[in-house]
Amino acid sequence: MISIFTVYSDICKKSVPAHWQIRRFKDIITLSRSGIWGDEEKGDANDIVCYRVADFDYSNLCLKFDNITYRNVLPEQANEKLLSEGDLLLEKSGGGEKMPVGRVVLVNSPQRAVCSNFIQALSVNKKQSARFVLYLFHSIYSNRINTLFFNQTTGIQNLKTAHYLAQEIFLPPYSEQEAIATYLDKECEKIGRKIELLERKADAYSRLRRSLINRTVTRGLDPNVSLKPSGLRWIPYIPTHWEISRVRNFFEYRNEKVSETDFGPLSVTKNGVIPQMENVAKSLAEGDTRKKVCKNDFVANSRSDRKGSCGTSPLDGSVSLIYIVLEPKNIFPNFVNYYFRSNDWVEEFYRNGKGIVADLWTTNYVTMRNIEIAVPPMEEQKEIAAYLDEKCAKIDTILEKINTEVERLKELKRSLINEVVTGQRAIDTESRS
Known part of the structure; x- marks a missing residue:
């Protein structure tokens, strides 16, 4: 069996004190059980707190309790899944490129609870310090050793829990x-x-x-400027000399399909438009599957989720077809960059959208073009x-x-x-x- 610590570096193994023992995770864990999701909350005696990965306060290696979920679990199912204060919760499914699966936190509440099926609950042998083991898991995770134990066949990362817990570790x-x-x-x-x-x-x-x-x-910029009612719900009052007109009167809609080979891929973020990372760009399909963007064009994510993912592009390129690309005609590009990223506009853009849930909310250009805005000379x-x-x-x-x-x-x-x-x-x- 290869020790996890051989993956760190040779110096790590050399530095381990002679009196520390080699053990395996599973040898110091008295109980390992998967979580359970149960049914929707019903308001009866079977409703129970169910901790999710979203409840991980990983910066403090414990749970947070600001948005607790209740699920309905039958007693015979819940009893064998119950958590104890001091247990460790191992994220075994989920994760992503920036935050891979495998985080571990401490159960820091005596509340009667279970965890979701994306989590493995671990009870540490009383002869070991659960807090020390927690820090050991953190060390392994921060060095991305957990990524050696992935099984990813879809977009979800799955930790090979049994293999992971079978690894050797050093314990004082x-x-x-x-x-x-x-x-x-x-x-x-x-x-x-x-x-x-x-x-x-x-x-x-x-x-x-x-x-x-x-x-x-x-x-x-003038704090003493005279104001007038605008008639707009998102800007009640505006300077008297500002013009009110629809979005379509300040832009030309750009809807030209291009290839990423000719126009490099761009990312639209809440911080503006930036070149797309190389490893992401390589995954894109070939052919004219992108939308053309020219320097000074304004680009907005039509799937508006209130994050304000938009901006004036500093360079030519291409974006996904779901984005709105506008060529400024009677408006200054850098002013647009600030104007359409302001809180009031983002909320107005969102209000004009449609969708089932926030993540599927869309404001298309047919709608956007008719929104009225107030613009100075x-x-x-x-x-x-x-x-x-x-x-x-x-x-x-x-x-x-x-x-x-x-x-x-x-x-x-x-x-x-x-x-x-x-x-x-x-x-x-x-x-x-």
Whole structure:
């Protein structure tokens, strides 16, 4: 049996203290059971809390309880699936390229509950520290060792749980496990508090940015400008000299099919239009299966999900056929870039759509072209765009610095956990045991 730790590196194996023992995950797990999804909530005695992967607070390696799901499970089914506080929940199905399947969190509530069928519940032997094992799982996941145990035949990643839990690991004595877990609890909490403060700061700057854009593109730069009722539900009042007209009067609809060979593929995100990643582009079909985009065209995702996935393209290229591509005619492209990404417009765009659920919600151009918008004269559009370029650039610089520091702290946390649970970094276990 090949040890998981041989995949890390040779230095990892050399650094493991001599008194640590080689065990297998399944040898230290007293109970492993799959989850159950049950039936819809019925309001009777069989309704029970059912934790989902969406309830994983992975940054803190525990569960969050802000959107708990109840399912109806018969007692004879629920009893053998019940969770205990201190159990570990292993994500065995789901995941994606950026966040692959295999995350593990601790059950941090005594509440009577089960978990969904996308999760494997693990009870750790009382002779081992569940918190240490949790950190060990985190180390393995952060180094993407879990990806060696995938079985992916569809878009869903499935973890080969039995194979994964059969792997060998290195374990220190129980007292040392507890000391290590206590140390990591304390140090990770310190790092977590710093990250939380930075993320709050970033959120405040992001809200300021959105507010600045929204107010400027709907009121202009003069705080004392005279206003008039607009008759528009999404902008009740506008400067008296602004023009109200339908979207179609400011754009030409571009609907030319092209090949990605001639026009490189673009991605439309909430941050604007950017070149598509190479590994994604290679998966696209050949032939004229894309829609042409020219520099300064405005591109919007017709499947509007309130994320504001749109923007003025900085270059020529192509997008999926589901996107709306507009060529500005009587409107300044950079003004459009801010205007159609403002909160009020995004909500208006969404309100005009149709669909069953949010993910299938669509606002097509036939509808969009008739939405009325309020637009200032061309020179004022340019002034507004220049002003927002300057202000947003300053905010973006601040956000970049904050995000860089957050990533540095996350990497520090990842490295700390990895080094301690693999024995690469010794800690004073005597004073903590």
